[in-house]
Amino acid sequence: MTANTIRIGMNGEEAGKELQSFYNWLRSDEDIRQHARVSLQWRPPQESEMGTALEAIELVLNNSFEVANLTLAYLAWRYTRREKPKVTFKRGDLEITVERDDEETMKKIIQSFKEDSE
Template identity: 45%
Template sequence: MRVGLDFEESRDGQEVQDLYRWLRMDADLRRSAEIGLVSRPDAEAMGTLEIIELVIAQGIAALNLAVAYAAWRNTRPAAPQVTITYPGGSITVQDGSEETVRRIEAALRRAAAEDGESEDTGGGEDTGGGEAVQGAGEPADGSRAAATDDA
């Protein structure tokens, strides 16, 4: 499953590069996901020209990504919100709380289960906690999502 991480408010791309380096240094995430930088699907858009793309195939990768994001976010109190896109939807997160980790993991596990790539559909329930959930997000591969994540 392809997952994209995007900073819509970033003008110089520094946050993208910073989070990309952080994720690449996370040994657990590197073992369970492919991590790369790709051109934004909407190249004419203002702001950064790249997004972080991960390819994850197992449930543990969803948890590894959520924990790595939270660790990065907790060391940067002024970092902008991050939109995580996946097949069928997206989630925008603003902090690195335990609730955010649960929400990211649950959203990615649900998407993987619906995408047929994961038999492990465990994880917490997506119950709010300050982050905006946006349905019909654009997956990292640039295709338009047909379904929304309204849970």
């Protein structure tokens, strides 16, 4: 994972479905599409599973400005969700888990990732 790569994971029974939904949301955002590469990350199947499972979304960003765009896209997507999954954003060694959609948490993500990239 490079310094400009953010990995997004979710927990819960519907994690794969919610990751796919957020991935589609990101792919429909013109600013994200133009300034980031968005891909899905799969994990090998467990013994009881028939196929691979969606593990994370990976974004490769062009610059730290895109962290703010990602945060805005995330908030807009999260607002549409009836169930609000626990989401983890990881960039290098820095990991932030979001359980609420409050403004302070979002500011923390932007500031932390901005400082981490400098």
